[in-house]
Amino acid sequence: MVKSDSMKKEVNKFIYFYRFLATANMFTRTRRLRNSKLLREIVRNVRLSIDELIYPIFVEEGENIREEISSMPGQFRFSLDRLAPELDELKSLGIKTLLVFGIPKHKDPIGSEAYNPNGIVQQAVRFIKKNYPNFLVITDVCMCEYTSHGHCGILEGCDVQNDSTIKYIAQIAVSHVEAGADIVAPSDMMDGRILAIREALDEKGFINTPIMAYSVKYASNYYGPFRDAADSAPSFGDRKTYQMDYRSSKEYYREVEADIEEGADFIMVKPALAYLDVIKAVENISLPLVAYNVSGEYSMVKAAALNGWINEQGIVMENMYALKRAGVELIITYHAKDIATWVKNGEVTL
Ligand code: PBG
Ligand code: ZN
Numbered sequence: 001m002v003k004s005d006s007m008k009k010e011v012n013k014f015i016y017f018y019r020f021l022a023t024a025n026m027f028t029r030t031r032r033l034r035n036s037k038l039l040r041e042i043v044r045n046v047r048l049s050i051d052e053l054i055y056p057i058f059v060e061e062g063e064n065i066r067e068e069i070s071s072m073p074g075q076f077r078f079s080l081d082r083l084a085p086e087l088d089e090l091k092s093l094g095i096k097t098l099l100v101f102g103i104p105k106h107k108d109p110i111g112s113e114a115y116n117p118n119g120i121v122q123q124a125v126r127f128i129k130k131n132y133p134n135f136l137v138i139t140d141v142c143m144c145e146y147t148s149h150g151h152c153g154i155l156e157g158c159d160v161q162n163d164s165t166i167k168y169i170a171q172i173a174v175s176h177v178e179a180g181a182d183i184v185a186p187s188d189m190m191d192g193r194i195l196a197i198r199e200a201l202d203e204k205g206f207i208n209t210p211i212m213a214y215s216v217k218y219a220s221n222y223y224g225p226f227r228d229a230a231d232s233a234p235s236f237g238d239r240k241t242y243q244m245d246y247r248s249s250k251e252y253y254r255e256v257e258a259d260i261e262e263g264a265d266f267i268m269v270k271p272a273l274a275y276l277d278v279i280k281a282v283e284n285i286s287l288p289l290v291a292y293n294v295s296g297e298y299s300m301v302k303a304a305a306l307n308g309w310i311n312e313q314g315i316v317m318e319n320m321y322a323l324k325r326a327g328v329e330l331i332i333t334y335h336a337k338d339i340a341t342w343v344k345n346g347e348v349t350l
Contacts (some may be wrong), residue, residue: 046324048317048350050094050343053336054138054290058229059083059124060103071225072295073302075334077103080120080127087132093340097136099185099332100124101230104146110154111146115171122179129180138212139176141169141186141197150234152188152242160242166193170200177206185212185268189242194262210265212290216252216278219243222271222296229295252278256285266290266330273297273319276326283327291323293333301335312338313348 033043058069058077065079078086090098102121104113113119121139128137143165144152153165165188173184184201186193194213201209219240227233244251256267269279270292279291301319305312316335323331333339342348 046321048320048324050336050340050350051096052324052330053095053339054097054099054330054332055090055095055336056099056101056332056334057083057086058101058103059120061105061120069225069229071228072299072334073306074338075229075298077229080123083124083127084131087128087135090337090340091132091134093337093344095336095340096134097138097330098128099138099140100128100181101140102145103231107146107148109148111143111168114143114146115168115175117175117178119175122175125176125179125181136182137180138183138185139181141173141176141184142188143168143172144188144232144234145230149236150232151237152239153190158237160190162190162192162242165190166196169193170196173197173211174200174204174206177201177209178204181209183210183212183266185214185266187214187217187270189214189217189239189244191258192262194259194264198263211263212266212268213259213264214270214292215255215259215264215267216269216275216282217243218246218271218275220246220271220294220296222274222294224296225299226295246274249277252282256282260285260287268292268332269328270294271297272323272331276322279323279326279328288329289327290330290332291326291328293319293323293331293335295334298334313342317348 034040060077060079062079063081065077066082067077069075069077100121102119102124104120106113116122125137125139128135142152144150149155151160153160154168155161169186169188169190173186176184184197186197194211197211219238244255259267264287266288267282267285268290269275272291272293279289283289301312301315304310316339320331339348343350
């Protein structure tokens with residue numbers, strides 16, 4: 001009894017003191033600017049637009065395929081003959097930019113389907129640009145979906161050979177642009193690939209085709225669901241000799257510097273949410289900054305949402321604004337279609 005009385009007294013003292021400070025205007029009323037919805041709307045300074053979202057799509061060689069990716073609920077692999085309804089829907093939702101991934105039928109040690117002029121990505125790009133010319137089409141340039149061993153380059157023994165790989169990477173990029181790709185996005189993480197691609201594109205006269213460099217790409221566990229989706233898991237070892245070590249907080253400077261010097265037009269950080277510190281650190285570069293909100297980040301949100309454990313719309317929007325707040329201009333995200341749908345239905349305002 002005695003103890004709680006004395007505690008009450010202490011608390012009262014505290015309250016009186018702060019009331020005094022308040023009337024004397026000696027503390028800051030941060031709540032003042034949050035006091036109404038209208039006020040919050042005009043003082044918030046971070047904005048998001050559907051235009052800033054890039055939607056990844058998976059195109060698979062074959063017929064009559066519309067297969068849900070089991071580890072990525074809501075995402076599908078499409079064969080070209082079933083792609084049109086999906087593109088119609090994306091168009092009606094106001095999605096403007098696509099990132100195209102291909103899943104070939106045939107794989108070999110040198111990933112030759114990746115630069116086949118009639119490969120799955122090249123066909124998909126031609127189809128989209130012919131029938132849906134208003135989409136901006138970005139293609140992922142890599143070898144792991146096309147090599148029998150699942151690595152992002154050419155092997156010598158168990159090593160991924162840098163300098164021979166970048167010749168292939170440049171050839172793949174050229175074949176995508178010849179098919180009509182608006183932007184190429186190399187994700188292989190070989191050294192010198194940006195320069196190799198730039199030279200190869202310029203030589204063919206594609207001086208105005210931008211390169212979106214996966215510059216800061218970590219060897220991440222968050223790519224797990226994607227590797228199911230694209231059937232691109234390495235058959236042995238891991239990607240740690242070419243993708244970055246998340247235990248370093250220095251090497252991203254070198255990657256960004258190198259890519260800018262070699263002629264990149266966009267810089268990407270990947271994954272996104274566990275790397276907000278990296279985004280923040282490079283936010284003032286002179287090129288547009290892109291975050292890739294990757295498959296594992298998507299699947300974790302989806303799994304929790306499907307279990308009823310989280311408010312999906314709330315969490316997704318909070319994640320998107322976190323990326324914008326950290327300083328990116330563009331977000332590649334599997335949530336793009338859902339977000340555009342929610343906005344269209346008036347369930348979410350940006
Ligand atoms: C291909 C590539 C990957 C991703 C984009 N391009 C997989 C990888 O590097 O293993 C990951 C995308 C995602 O997880 O959503 N190199
Ligand atoms: Zn790869």
